Amino acid sequence: MAFARARLMLSLVLVTTACANAATTPTTELSPTAGPVVAIANEGGFMEGHTPTGFPGTGTGLFVGDNLNPSFPEGQGVQTYLTFSLPTDVSFSSARIASDALEVAGSPFDDLGPLLAEPVEYRTFGPELFDLDASGDPLECYVTDHTSIECDVTAAVQKAVDDGRDTVQFRLRFERPADHDGRADLVMFYRTDSNTNEAGLFTLDLTRTP
Helix, strand or coil: CCHHHHHHHHHHHHHHHCCCCCCCCCCCCCCCCCCCCEEEEEECHHCCEEEECCCCEEEEEEEEEEECCCCCCCEEEEEEEEEEEECCCEEEEEEEEEECCEEECHHHHHHHHCCCEECCCCCCHHHHHHHHHCCCCCCEEEEEECCCEECCCCHHHHHHCCCCEEEEEEEEEEECCCCCCCEEEEEEEEECCCCCCCCCCCCEEEECCC
């Protein structure tokens, strides 16, 4: 993909005020006649977005990497938060996060290490989440083709179910927040506008227990 296009998409200014409270998460109910894989879309909206890795701030786009824009502090990275509703009537043998909306700027996978999905828990998305403690171990994500990733999150989703939660949440970040070379190394998830956080850019895919 053209780097010029990627640079144009990076014209984002971080918002340093907290987002408004999100509406109550609806309960997901599934028909017992559904197929073997249940795909649950990410919620989008006020419960998701990105924060810096080292200081308070938020933005609406789903970005992970470093040097988000020319004025971004050197050595700081960005990370993305996702929320999925959990169904009440399905047992599953495996769970994965997947997206086919991946765009890449620079060489983040070479320069910043593996992309990780960390389970987290929060009530409202806002700038204070920048240093939120993870609630479980980081899980590695893999690029499956030029526009897609997937992450096995079975253990994290099972724990959320065992804890009686109606949502499961994740933070996407690279192993290293930045490489100090002054150039953008980013993964971005969008279909038409990189600064728009849309439901369905990710799915939580649950494989039903046979």
